[in-house]
Amino acid sequence: xxxxxxxxxxxxxxxxxxxxxxxxxxxxxxxxxxxxxxxxxxxxxxxxxxxxxxxxxxxxxxxxxxxxxxxxxxxxxxxxxxxxxxxxxxxxxxxxxxxxxxxxxxxxxxxxxxxxxxxxxxxxxxxxxxxxxxxxxxxxxxxxxxxxxxxxxxxxxxxxxxxxxxxxxxxxxxxxxxxxxxxxxxxxxxxxxxxxxxxxxxxxxxxxxxxxxxxxxxxxxxxxxxxxxxxxxxxxxxxxxxxxxxxxxxxxxxxxxxxxxxxxxxxxxxxxxxxxxxxxxxxxxxxxxxxxxxxxxxxxxxxxxxxxxxxxxxxxxxxxxxxxxxxxxxxxxxxxxxxxxxxxxxxxxxxxxxxxxxxxxxxxxxxxxxxxxxxxxxxxxx
Numbered sequence: 001x002x003x004x005x006x007x008x009x010x011x012x013x014x015x016x017x018x019x020x021x022x023x024x025x026x027x028x029x030x031x032x033x034x035x036x037x038x039x040x041x042x043x044x045x046x047x048x049x050x051x052x053x054x055x056x057x058x059x060x061x062x063x064x065x066x067x068x069x070x071x072x073x074x075x076x077x078x079x080x081x082x083x084x085x086x087x088x089x090x091x092x093x094x095x096x097x098x099x100x101x102x103x104x105x106x107x108x109x110x111x112x113x114x115x116x117x118x119x120x121x122x123x124x125x126x127x128x129x130x131x132x133x134x135x136x137x138x139x140x141x142x143x144x145x146x147x148x149x150x151x152x153x154x155x156x157x158x159x160x161x162x163x164x165x166x167x168x169x170x171x172x173x174x175x176x177x178x179x180x181x182x183x184x185x186x187x188x189x190x191x192x193x194x195x196x197x198x199x200x201x202x203x204x205x206x207x208x209x210x211x212x213x214x215x216x217x218x219x220x221x222x223x224x225x226x227x228x229x230x231x232x233x234x235x236x237x238x239x240x241x242x243x244x245x246x247x248x249x250x251x252x253x254x255x256x257x258x259x260x261x262x263x264x265x266x267x268x269x270x271x272x273x274x275x276x277x278x279x280x281x282x283x284x285x286x287x288x289x290x291x292x293x294x295x296x297x298x299x300x301x302x303x304x305x306x307x308x309x310x311x312x313x314x315x316x317x318x319x320x321x322x323x324x325x326x327x328x329x330x331x332x333x334x335x336x337x338x339x340x341x342x343x344x345x346x347x348x349x350x351x352x353x354x355x356x357x358x359x360x361x362x363x364x365x366x367x368x369x370x371x372x373x374x375x376x377x378x379x380x381x382x
Contacts, residue, residue, distance in 0.1 A: 035272045035301075036230045036252045041201045042181060046156045049182040051099050051124050061086075061103060069096055072118075078127075080104040088115035088153075095120045100163065102127030107148075108135045115151035123149065125159030125183045132166040147173030147195065155196075157205075159183040170195050171211075178218075180205050180234075192217045193240075198226045200247075202256075205234045213242040215262070224248055224293040229268070231256055231276075243267045244280075249293040253278065253305070264288050265309070270296040273330065276305045283312040286334070289321040298323030298344075302351065304330040311336025325363060327351050340365050 056074040059067050061081035068087045069075055072094035077086065078101050085107065088096050096118045105112040112131040115121045131148045139145060147170040149155070155174040157163075162184035165171045171189040172178070178196035181203040187193040193211040194200060200218045209215045215238040220226035227248035233255045238244040240262035245251055251268040257277045260266075265280035267288045280286045286309035289298040300321045307330060309318040318334035319325060324344040329351040339355045340346065346363040353360050 034252060034254070034274065035250045035270055035296075036228060038230065038232065038254065041230060041232075042179060042203055045095075045122070046158065046179050047181050047203060049124070049158050049160050050126070051097050051122070053099070056099070059086075061105060069098075072096060074099060076101050076126075077103040082106045083108060084112070085110055086113045088113070088118050088121055088151075090118045092117060092119055092153075094118045095122070097122040097124060100125045100127065100129040100159070100161075102129060104130040106130075106132045106134060109133065109138045110140075111137075111145050111148055111150040113149045113151075114140075114145060115153050115155070118153040120154040120156065121151050122156045122158065123163075125157075125161045125163045128162045128164075130164045130166075133168055134166075135168060137169050146170050146191070149173065151175065155179070156181065157183060157185070162186065165189070165193075167191075177201065179203075185209075187211070193238075195219075200229045202229075202231045202234050204232075207234060207236045207238070209236070209238045209240070209244075211238070211240045211242075213240065214246045215240040215244045215260075216246065217243070218247040218249075220248065225295040227293070228252070230254070236260070238262065249295060269293040270299050270301070272299075272301045272303070273305050273307060274303045275330075278305060279308045279310075281310045281312075282316065283314075284316055285320045286311055286316075286318045286336075287320070288317070289323060289325075291322045299326065300324070300342075301326045301328070302330050302332055303328045304351075306330065307332050309334045309336070309339075311338075313337065317341040325365070327353060327363065 058076045060079040061084050063081045064083045066085045074097045076099040148167045149172045152175045154176045156179040158181045164186045167189040170191050171187040171193045174196040177198045179201045184206040186208045188210045190212040192214045193209045195217045197220045218227045228250040229247040230252045236258040238260045243264045244260040244262040245266045247268040250270045252272045254274045255276045260280045263284045265282045265286045269292045289300045291298045318336045318339040321342040325342045326347045328349045331352045333354040346365040
């Protein structure tokens, strides 16, 4: 009778196979896949920065006169007015494109753009435009209409010009998927600058954001596999009273340049940083993987990019995870009293880590959660 011995290589192969079979959230290797499939995030029309004006309908806004759009099509808005709401009330199969061609609307207590019905709404900025709500928002029946742009349908923002939004509550609110693929945005909001239920997807754009709470916020109360944020590019200057970027499930950053000043820089259950230049100055946690979604294990995974985190004094953490921290590549430069803190494993597989000006060869885990990781380079960390 032959005796079969399991070699170390075979054992490792089996472990990887089992992990792949069950697609364990939070499991990462040096050849990690992206957390979000980016192949179908945007359509060609999402990515087109100009509208086809062949059959467009033109409106000049006038004080106190609302505009009601009930059919699919392209609608160009111009002029300056107060107390005007552009309603989109089309069928749920309709695609409606609003082209802001140098329009300025100031309302006292209700959204400037309010989409109650459509399959998808495009807001395309072709001329520098301004939207503002200056007083306390009023509700629409049971709907808390708390954004200057408020959409119940999927919403895409794009264009070649700038949009300035000022709000006593939220800036842009979308109850489905919010996509931004171009344009320049200057958002000042007492609460959240951008808020969506299902996802926020950003391909490009220039963003200057000042938010009383969160800069970008994605959260779905009914399905915690949703409520994610994916950023592929763009330039961001974010000042936020709470989180600059907050998602319940996943934050994935594949590119772009970010300058963040906030209480917390990035917060989600699963945070995956694949590329980009990210600078965070925070007074609480710089990057925080908190267990907010049951669909993922709390994890900070860094595969690439140039990431700088500078922490304030006191009980603060540069990179904090309720689960694991995995560094596979990129450059991570953290300054603070507590630079890394995880309750699970700390895996250092590649890249460069600089702690308080000194390059290190392991993750200096504070292990405030009790379990702690091994902090080893290339090790399993459990």
